[in-house]
Amino acid sequence: MKDELEMRRVLNDTLIELSKTNDKIVxxxxxxxxCHLTNKFFGKEYPDRVINVGIAEANMIGVAAGMSTMxxxxxxxxxxxxxxxxxxxxxxxxxxxxxxxxxIVGSDPGVTAEANGGTHxxxxxxxxxxxxxxxxxxxxxxAAQFKxxxxxxxxxxxxxxxxxxxxxxxxxxxxxxxxxxKLGKASKVKDxxxxxxxxxxxxxSRAVEAAELLKAEGIDAAVSNLHTWKPIDxxxxxxxAKKTGAIVTAxxxxxxxxxxxxxxxxxxxxxxxxxxxxxxxxxxxxVGKNPYLSEVYHLTTADIVAAAKKAVSRK
Amino acid sequence: MDKEKLAFLEAKxxxxxxxxxxxIGHFGVGHIGGCMSVMDALTAIYYDKGNMDAKDPKxxxxxxxxxxxxxxxxxxxxxxRDKGYxxxxxxxxxxxxxxxxxxxxxxxxxxxxxxxAGSLGQGISCAVGxxxxxxxxxxxxxxxCFIGDGESDEGQVWEASMYAGSHKLDNxxxxxxxxxxxxxxPVSVINELAPVADKWEAFNFFVQVVPGHNIxxxxxxxxxxxxxxxxxxxxxxxxxxxxxxxxxxxxxxxHSMSITEEMWRKETGRDx
Numbered sequence: 001m002k003d004e005l006e007m008r009r010v011l012n013d014t015l016i017e018l019s020k021t022n023d024k025i026v027x028x029x030x031x032x033x034x035c036h037l038t039n040k041f042f043g044k045e046y047p048d049r050v051i052n053v054g055i056a057e058a059n060m061i062g063v064a065a066g067m068s069t070m071x072x073x074x075x076x077x078x079x080x081x082x083x084x085x086x087x088x089x090x091x092x093x094x095x096x097x098x099x100x101x102x103x104i105v106g107s108d109p110g111v112t113a114e115a116n117g118g119t120h121x122x123x124x125x126x127x128x129x130x131x132x133x134x135x136x137x138x139x140x141x142x143a144a145q146f147k148x149x150x151x152x153x154x155x156x157x158x159x160x161x162x163x164x165x166x167x168x169x170x171x172x173x174x175x176x177x178x179x180x181x182k183l184g185k186a187s188k189v190k191d192x193x194x195x196x197x198x199x200x201x202x203x204x205s206r207a208v209e210a211a212e213l214l215k216a217e218g219i220d221a222a223v224s225n226l227h228t229w230k231p232i233d234x235x236x237x238x239x240x241a242k243k244t245g246a247i248v249t250a251x252x253x254x255x256x257x258x259x260x261x262x263x264x265x266x267x268x269x270x271x272x273x274x275x276x277x278x279x280x281x282x283x284x285x286x287v288g289k290n291p292y293l294s295e296v297y298h299l300t301t302a303d304i305v306a307a308a309k310k311a312v313s314r315k
Numbered sequence: 316m317d318k319e320k321l322a323f324l325e326a327k328x329x330x331x332x333x334x335x336x337x338x339i340g341h342f343g344v345g346h347i348g349g350c351m352s353v354m355d356a357l358t359a360i361y362y363d364k365g366n367m368d369a370k371d372p373k374x375x376x377x378x379x380x381x382x383x384x385x386x387x388x389x390x391x392x393x394x395x396r397d398k399g400y401x402x403x404x405x406x407x408x409x410x411x412x413x414x415x416x417x418x419x420x421x422x423x424x425x426x427x428x429x430x431x432a433g434s435l436g437q438g439i440s441c442a443v444g445x446x447x448x449x450x451x452x453x454x455x456x457x458x459x460c461f462i463g464d465g466e467s468d469e470g471q472v473w474e475a476s477m478y479a480g481s482h483k484l485d486n487x488x489x490x491x492x493x494x495x496x497x498x499x500x501p502v503s504v505i506n507e508l509a510p511v512a513d514k515w516e517a518f519n520f521f522v523q524v525v526p527g528h529n530i531x532x533x534x535x536x537x538x539x540x541x542x543x544x545x546x547x548x549x550x551x552x553x554x555x556x557x558x559x560x561x562x563x564x565x566x567x568x569x570h571s572m573s574i575t576e577e578m579w580r581k582e583t584g585r586d587x
Contacts, residue, residue: 058471
């Protein structure tokens with residue numbers, strides 16, 4: 001079942017709500033307000049707190065950093081590739097190295113860029129953002145989780161990268177079960193004893209489906225959502241490794257430098273168990289609908305099932 | 316400007332240049348050329364036109380100085396040290412292990428530095444962001460931002476300038492250190508910036524071109540820039556790279572050079 005609200009709407013509504021008591025939040029766009037609806041919602045409510053710098057992402061990030069030095073909490077938005085690799089050095093130096101409090105939102109993660117194709121399809125955004133010291137890297141799963149996360153992102157002083165699906169996500173969580181949500185702490189979806197599937201973003205609902213299918217084949221899979229890729233929840237990974245003895249990672253992202261890497265780094269350090277990866281294998285994007293591209297890049301429920309079986313067989 | 320004040324400012328700029336020579340001399344090598352060329356403008360801002368206070372370095376309504384050509388860090392440090400932002404003896408620590416005075420400006424290391432810079436083209440965007448935020452908050456701060464002529468090869472300089480002109484950021488004063496030399500050679504050979512005034516006029520700036528080593532002219536230009544409403548300002552400082560030291564002034568490769576103890580002592584007349 002899909003969420004009622006689009007993720008971009010959740011961002012707007014939550015920032016509007018927070019801005020009632022926090023006059024420091026500003027939104028900076030590079031000519032994609034219509035795509036993020038910050039013209040219709042946040043900008044309607046707080047027109048003086050939105051800056052549109054035009055199609056100039058490097059300047060957008062610098063402007064955000066400069067505003068941060070004056071006490072503002074800027075949210076700088078663009079499509080994933082343009083919010084990250086297009087202005088990577090600006091993020092690295094003007095924001096992170098300068099210890100500025102800028103939140104960067106990269107929209108349309110991975111295959112969800114659909115018809116915009118290879119130029120607009122970030123499979124590497126989290127990998128490069130993970131390599132920026134102090135950067136928190138977060139991919140919300142659904143509306144309930146995103147709503148719970150945004151106040152914590154605002155509260156945290158320091159740079160945060162938010163990998164945001166723009167549209168209606170598949171609902172996984174509810175407001176009630178997100179009341180204990182913590183950035184950096186995995187959101188457990190279901191318990192299991194044979195293998196743990198660590199999933200992020202659009203892959204979480206697929207992991208839940210995969211667990212159902214695995215059950216029919218006698219494999220009891222746990223599902224956990226690693227929404228925060230950095231800092232990664234080492235405790236949850238170690239616990240899963242010890243308890244289930246096998247791990248699958250599922251990400252709408254290149255496995256090089258992504259969630260697979262982040263999890264494998266912990267497994268190598270804490271508790272060696274088989275880790276199988278579902279994710280994009282060192283490829284560029286292309287145009288196509290999400291279901292088609294998910295087949296092409298092996299991001300489907302069936303791919304997760306196959307990876308889980310393989311992981312279990314390697315125990 | 317009265318003669319006494321002008322004499323004070325000129326003497327101050329000379330002293331600060333000697334401090335830069337000594338500071339780089341203690342390390343042995345550094346970006347001397349571009350530090351010497353901006354010193355008169357820095358003196359005009361910090362000792363006459365600017366609103367900053369070493370005793371209250373973070374005061375909200377202070378004027379900001381962004382040294383976007385971040386390799387002129389030593390020029391900033393000479394001023395901030397003289398103003399009392401940090402202890403005098405830091406002069407010997409430039410670029411040494413564990414220092415608070417790195418080659419390129421770092422706001423988290425050096426008291427009085429308003430923005431980290433060094434990757435060229437970035438500071439100007441940050442200055443634009445500061446100007447936007449100041450206007451949002453009715454903060455009277457003037458945002459001064461130094462950029463280099465070589466730095467102006469960077470596309471980000473023009474992204475930032477276009478936005479500043481388009482949005483009439485009249486609390487922003489850009490100062491271009493137009494010394495006409497960049498690391499690999501003359502700006503005119505590598506990537507011609509002329510006609511420089513026309514360029515920023517076309518970006519909707521109020522442009523003034525001043526002799527960059529005439530403090531009185533720089534002060535007057537800052538007054539005019541502040542009085543001119545509805546446009547950001549560009550003050551083109553017509554400068555000489557390495558100005559004010561016999562071994563750097565007009566020397567082709569003075570962007571970064573070695574300075575021995577013998578050289579800086581002889582130049583400054585400071586005894587061991």
